Amino acid sequence: MNEWSKAISNFTTDKLGVSGTYSGHRGLQIEEPLLFERDSEGRCGVDLPELPKAKNRLGAHARKGRIGLPGISEPEIVRHFTRLSQKNYAIDTGLYPLGSCTMKHNPRLNEKMARLAGFADIHPLQPVSTVQGALAVIDQLAYWLKVLTGMPAVAMSPAAGAHGELCGMMAIRAAHDARGETRNKVLVAESAHGTNPATAAACGFTVEAVPANARGRVDLAAMKAQLGPDVAAVMLTNPNTCGLFETEIREIADAVHAAGAYFYCDGANFNAIVGRVRPADLGVDVMHINLHKTFSTPHGGGGPGAGPVVLAAALAPFAPLPWVVHGKNGFEVLEKAEGDAAQAFGRLKGFHGQMGMFVRALAYMMSHGADGLRQVASDAVLNANYILASLKDDMSAPFEGPCMHEALFDDRFLKDTGVTTLDIAKALIDEGFHPMTMYFPLVVHGALLIEPTETESKATLDRFIGVLKALAAEAKEGKVEKFRAAPTLTPRRRLDETGAARQPILRWTPPKEPVRDTAE
Amino acid sequence: MNEWSKAISNFTTDKLGVSGTYSGHRGLQIEEPLLFERDSEGRCGVDLPELPKAKNRLGAHARKGRIGLPGISEPEIVRHFTRLSQKNYAIDTGLYPLGSCTMKHNPRLNEKMARLAGFADIHPLQPVSTVQGALAVIDQLAYWLKVLTGMPAVAMSPAAGAHGELCGMMAIRAAHDARGETRNKVLVAESAHGTNPATAAACGFTVEAVPANARGRVDLAAMKAQLGPDVAAVMLTNPNTCGLFETEIREIADAVHAAGAYFYCDGANFNAIVGRVRPADLGVDVMHINLHKTFSTPHGGGGPGAGPVVLAAALAPFAPLPWVVHGKNGFEVLEKAEGDAAQAFGRLKGFHGQMGMFVRALAYMMSHGADGLRQVASDAVLNANYILASLKDDMSAPFEGPCMHEALFDDRFLKDTGVTTLDIAKALIDEGFHPMTMYFPLVVHGALLIEPTETESKATLDRFIGVLKALAAEAKEGKVEKFRAAPTLTPRRRLDETGAARQPILRWTPPKEPVRDTAE
Amino acid sequence: MRYLPLTDVERQDMLATIGVPSVDALFCDVPKAAWRDKPFDLPPHQGELQVERALAKLAAQNVPAGSVPSFLGAGVYRHHVPATVDHIIQRGEFMTSYTPYQPEVTQGTLQYLFEFQTQVALITGMDVANASMYDGASATAEAVMMANRVTRRTRAVISGGLHPHYRETTATHAHFAGFTIEQAAPNPSVDEDLAASIDDKTSCVVVQNPDFFGRVRDYSALAEAAHAKGALLVVVVNEIVSLGAITPPGEMGADIVAAEGQSIGNPLTFGGPHVGLFATRDKYVRQMPGRLVGQTVDADGRRGWVLTLSTREQHIRREKATSNICTNAGLCALAFTIHMSLLGETGFVGLAALNHAHASLLADKLAAVPGVTLLNDGFFNEFTLALPKPAAGVVEALVRTGVLAGVPVSRLYPDRPELANLLLVAATETNTEADMDEFAAKLQEVL
Amino acid sequence: MRYLPLTDVERQDMLATIGVPSVDALFCDVPKAAWRDKPFDLPPHQGELQVERALAKLAAQNVPAGSVPSFLGAGVYRHHVPATVDHIIQRGEFMTSYTPYQPEVTQGTLQYLFEFQTQVALITGMDVANASMYDGASATAEAVMMANRVTRRTRAVISGGLHPHYRETTATHAHFAGFTIEQAAPNPSVDEDLAASIDDKTSCVVVQNPDFFGRVRDYSALAEAAHAKGALLVVVVNEIVSLGAITPPGEMGADIVAAEGQSIGNPLTFGGPHVGLFATRDKYVRQMPGRLVGQTVDADGRRGWVLTLSTREQHIRREKATSNICTNAGLCALAFTIHMSLLGETGFVGLAALNHAHASLLADKLAAVPGVTLLNDGFFNEFTLALPKPAAGVVEALVRTGVLAGVPVSRLYPDRPELANLLLVAATETNTEADMDEFAAKLQEVL
């Protein structure tokens, strides 16, 4: 008897219970057990070529005993994962206004390009003469990033934004070290993403928060007071995580530089200004760029990403290995700290960075061009302000004036209703929308951060706005139960996160005694 | 204002009505308007290279006025079709036991192979020297089909089963003509698929039904009585549409031949015997094979298919053009009725047949091999008999003995319950299963024809069987309302088919006066 | 075996439930004389790696049109298909679903077919279109048979400009279904006048626009002539992209349009599977072949779609059906629908303009080659050249230089020596000017 | 522009709603000095056709490993990935979804990550695994930092058999995070004994199995030695397929396993994106870096999954987090999960056996070439050859004959002349015997 039969008991011991059906399925919403519950000994989803006769050289090191992987046929595998996918919300299925994550359309052209054998089927250690096209992609992408940011250099290897932050902060420390200066403190904006302080700590810095002012920007005076000979760098995000442009950013940069520190800018929100404003013109010394946000490389389920880091001249020499450079016979790769790369601070990952993401990002840039990228920023900002203007009377906006690419609300409009930011998010799920980012940034109470991106139509925004107005009204009318119950239309309702953390079950383990076979 | 806003009124004028939401969406079940309701003038989902200067040679023939196609961006298109897809049931999402349709797993390897540039990007009229690989695919597939059926020849061009029937019946008429015989009648089994009589009629034959006997097989005596000098052919399906093997098939063939007629076998159900029994050994003269059934080529939404026709020696000379033959410099294509192909009866479609399907079918055959194909038939028959045996006491089986690849039930088990075959089908939908074929074949009352295919696991069958037992019990308990209401969990509930036929709306037309914008 | 979920243990359990000793016992109805114990003389099963190697080797024996400058048309055209199209048609919910017999769980398929029908009706300028046919050739034969039903007449007049394969397919049906066809000779040099051949036994006149030789014509007068005699005008379209640039059949008075839809959304694939388009006037709907999707409401009053007017079809009407077609070209129709919706009004019109401009450019370049004459000056994206020697040989010579030069008319009209020197040449948005110059230069060399 | 839905009319409407005259007005907070009116000096937007042409041209300047006999490994291995894998990871619901912050509408992602965690735990023989890291190198550095946290010590002992990039990555982190590492010299000829270098300040010993030179070893004794001193054993795996054939780290007493998962489900892609695997013992879970998915129940009591133990993570803990990682390798982890589930027990073990057999065959063929010696006889699918001359030159010479011969150790250890003649050679199921013979023959020629 097969584990999947047993697994049925996971959702139909109740019989016409919760699901209302015998199968546990509900029309097109189909329940699916774990892979391990579909196991049937001896079944297999692949057919391998036969084993040639050859000397076995493993001897005593040969694995003994069963691993415990389930045996499943290909048709079942396809069905398993297809069914799982249907339990997901995604950009392809609807608005995904997750603030700070820039969930924009991922073009299929980019997928096609990344799969060309010339890119997908090359080994990172092939002789460089056989990968000139790949190095050209890195070089061209680097060129676009340098022109768009106005910075002279870029480190391509970081695998994501936080990895880029690490790269940037290491370059800063290396630069100070090179000057024989020891500075151990880093000032991080109060509203910063968690990766900023975490990164600074990972580089051995102590972290000090820079407060925000009433306008949601960095408190310049306070920051100046915090600056000193022990400060290695200041980490800010611009546009910041409140979706606001740091109006005094150049004064900030000047103050940071005057104090002998470097200005790290978190570029996660670059989508708001790409093609319109160059970070170099704002006094930025180093900034990471999330290719998986601004440049639309897909990162399903949480990754992969790519976080190239643009560097000012003073930090460029310390960029990590490898470097792709122009040599006499085409492109060369510097993989050792010598020559031009003598001061490279080290290495952050294996090989040459996220080539698969590079191809996609380059295809995206070429498709948009200079004119299109400028329009990207314009439409992203326009969409966010349209939402802000349309909802500011129904919800509560903590700050005055226009926003950039995302609209921030706090939970004052829910005061005394008994309804929370979380409840609004869950009610949106029933309405067929992915919720906004909740409770971040921390500088406002019960934050709701909405980033529509430029790839959403006005009609979709109108629909979303209409629903939020209606929900806000219902909250004020005190329909608390509805909100507490939400979501009610999803494959699963609210999940017990506290319970999950109290006794963590982090993997499947074979059931002690076999579950009763309920497949009749 | 954009049509999609207008379109909202299609499902939310009711407000928290049917849908229970403001948006009309229900969690992950998202409503989607027609493409034409998403129109925004000037928007476009492609960017074209710029127009070179060139002489315009259309003159007065140039199109005037707007076509009326909607302007939609790529992100919206991806979302539109992704959402539509989510309203479908498919093999990839669950059991699809549609009798007579052989809805088996469609391997992705086959999709990958069909997309190789060497197959997908070749023009049918390229010099044959540049398409030798394509002709080799046709030749190899033909070889497999000939060996599996034991027939000496095969016509590859038919585009589907019914097209193959046409091909076969035309070959039969051509053969009679060649002998100077005029025979205008075709005997078709009562239980035959509708395409059989329709095909015979399309070839100018008059059709006479051959009755079935109490065992669900052709009534041999009756058929013999119907045979005569005016009968050109007998069309039978084997295994027949009751899922039964025609036990007297060789006697039937002998009688047909004795009467100077030909034996057309509908091979739609070849999956039951592939790799185990050769139609040639049953006395068949001509048979079509649905590559999109037995050989798993996908036919989403109703096609495409491919219906190669295997022919006995007597009919082979009449096979339609083109013929792929071995020449001195590799493969050649005979596209004219001369030489070996002098007696070819004509042509059935453009070019050389469904190459895309040929590649997939060949990949499928090579993957299974002789041993695997034999196992395919065995497992298909085993699965069907397992269902028959498991349900025969809960439902009513019209015929005795084992079945082949599909299990047929009639509606006697619903007698006096007020529940119909249709109701059972709709209740299955709520349970997450695609219904069986309903009300076909016509030889039994309220037929329920279940074809699981070999790519379903025992666990899935157990689940399906369990649900059908429970539903049969509920029907007998008289839970009529539940059945009448079903399905209740699907994106749409029962649809008004009568109304649809009474005043057909077969296309979208621009709304007379604009619908109120409900997007607030 | 990776595609088979049953294990031997399970097979034994199931046989026990059934109450037979072996699977062979389930085949007891098979006549002994037809029983074979040994497996067939064919290779054993293989893994993906091996199947891929074998098929990739065969694929490598072909010359992909995209790998060289290529100018073939004659009913199949190489266009750029956006990546989105192939991505979406491979979604399992579309690709592994079948004819939408159960509307509650196939609204996705039904809605896109309804959208497909609408798109086809819009671009052809007709009232209504069906959910697809096999291809343009079979659709043309069905059109004639439909005209026969509508007019209760059995004589069709066929233009010399109709694609030869379409002519042969129609002639084949005529021979077996027992209606007559009168075929005008193919002559690229004269503008045939078919009005004269229409009489009161004529069910329809079948013309193609642009025709096989690339000529674009106005058939309004012919439509009137046909209607005056109670006959229908059937207009065939090979290159559907042309409808973005030229007057649609509907505006010329066509009663039925039969077309090949491959150009939109579908690759060359050696000629199949492609997608047949079929459109007509409202009044003839009940004589149409093929599936039709209609709009309706569900039990809750919400808009939805269903297959409708199926009383025309074989599964209901059997020998009295309007056609024997069952499986059609659903997935290719989806590709068509997606590509067409990406194009939209501006894209479709722009694509047509681009095709015309490229062909026009190419015609000028080739006509400039000594000894080459351009036969028809009014064309869309394909035209006919008269060469100083047989076109087949020229094409063979050019292949050796790495150019797929077009289609020699003799490939389709082998028995018409008067057409032997004619070469059909097509250009689309995928041809660069460099490709064109290379073609012209090499043509000059080989002549 | 195809990716942008807004039309100018809509933009105007929206500006009116907002109450500003122009989009520029929304950028009023941008300092004038940073304001640029002219667009950037970069090419304008292009259609798919043009972008495809440009990138296909670049792709054509590379030599795909699959187009020639290829034997490179050194941390990245060319395996056959079933078509199903790439098909499913491209489903929009997977590919265009992000970190599952809202569990009610991301159960699909959460369940496969839970399945991924389980698969990784099973094959490594560990208790628990996380939802992925960037790659093997960064996972190794994180493992050392985790060991430092667990032991409250700051000195790591690193094997000479650890992949050079992993060593450099760890050393870089050590330099900046302020912990010390003691690195043994890479020496393929001696079996290093690290036990001696463990003292009471040692947080962990880091070894690789099979090691960089391909050697397979048993580290049980080292584990005991480490544990005796209160240190942890970190085992790194480059070629995850090896775990189908050799004793897993968990059975040798490993406390942390850091591995590269590319071999299962992921193409070479020039080295990225790949997927880092990270597994440990239950007792250390709260010191782990990265995301973790846990099982729970919903409001109706039905089983479901959520992200859990996030109090370890940066978005909650900020500077006190166990790591700064946020975005990880989700989609590559999905590819891993699908491929691994297709393989299952028999497939995974069979694949490993096939790899070992192919490598063993190849080793015999190459060792037979005069002047070539096989350094390590106990290996999985990769081994080290000593050549009579510098390996880099030999590889260059072989490339010119159309063979990608392997990785010269000098590519990764440029400053170690004693390793200059060493060549790392790998074989997988994708290498045919013909490839191997060609390699051997050509190697003999160029030596």
Ligand SMILES: Cc1ncc(COP(=O)(O)O)c(C=O)c1O
């Ligand atoms: C503002 C900000 N900074 C940094 C990051 C970290 O980027 P990644 O997730 O690519 O590591 C994010 C991503 O969520 C972010 O929103």
Ligand SMILES: Cc1ncc(COP(=O)(O)O)c(C=O)c1O
């Ligand atoms: C028994 C039978 N015969 C013929 C056909 C017609 O085949 P096709 O749909 O491929 O034209 C079918 C398909 O439904 C069938 O089931």
